[in-house]
Amino acid sequence: YGDVPNYPRSLPNILITGTPGTGKTTTSEMAAEATGLTHLNVGDLVKTKSLHEGLDTDFDSYILDEDKLIDEMEDMMKPGGKIVDFHTCDIFPERWFDLVIVLRTDNSVLYPRLESRGYNAKKINENMECEIMQVVLEDARESYAEEIVIELQSNSIDEMEENVARIKAWKEQWVIDNAK
Template sequence: MMVSITGIPGTGKTAVSSLLKEKGYSVTAQNDTIEKYILERDEERDAIVIDEDLWAEEFPVFDGIVEGHITHLLPSDRVIVLRCRPDVLEDRLRKRGYSNAKVKENVLAEALDTILIETVECHADDEILELDTTSAAVEETAAQIDDFIKGLTPAHFGDTDWSEFLGGDL
């Protein structure tokens, strides 16, 4: 079973995936797989632009977890979308040294449910689990994902609403 752990940068994908790797899951980082799909570097956004469609089409299906902010585009059997309250996400991204523009872009994408919407467009409802990591311990999130992969937790999404953060200083 291939599982995607996705979400805006700063929601906890890498931290959770590291714990799941310790539990015995095979984990692949999206960033380790995109080199040949890079189209350009967007200096203004401090981002790389890749051919997402070709990357997803050519990605080898495997038994394990792939983590990254576009892994929901893959033909995974399960997709976990990690979420974080925009004000907390902003703090996390600033601590990483992200530029103001990059912080704003990512916080706005989180407030607008961008990755969740894309996930729902690509996957069946029973394949998606949305988890709010704002105040959850990494261990708790990893346990919830483990239970979802094992079929002990049902698919669930759509309860997270960050719309109150829209219209402010985003």
């Protein structure tokens, strides 16, 4: 996908990614409210449109059908104005996004968040390791231009509010910079 030229859009697309539990959905909802952009929860889309090849019973999670997912999202992404919320960032075409935010959470904060979701031990351990190894951050840096990838801490409500304010300011500047 990387060699397909970018197409003009009047509003930016933002990807909010990170290990499960780092606050993608909560941050995306608040950022959508603050910016007027539309929150697109990819996990929900995968479930409601069956864009998967069944359940991985070990991890209690869906096995993505990436081609179906990209096809389903293409027309939604075209006009811009989407805040895409997903734990995987390296499956999307690079041209879709103007900003990629990777949320990060300290181990001592993330563990109880995952526990309180009722995840099984295997799934908790997998996600803790993902966060410790910075898997999503490194995937984001490999998949998108360096200058559009931003790492933000998401340990507290204060940090979340700061992150939302930052996204709002960034969006307003993008609109000014990209005005015809």
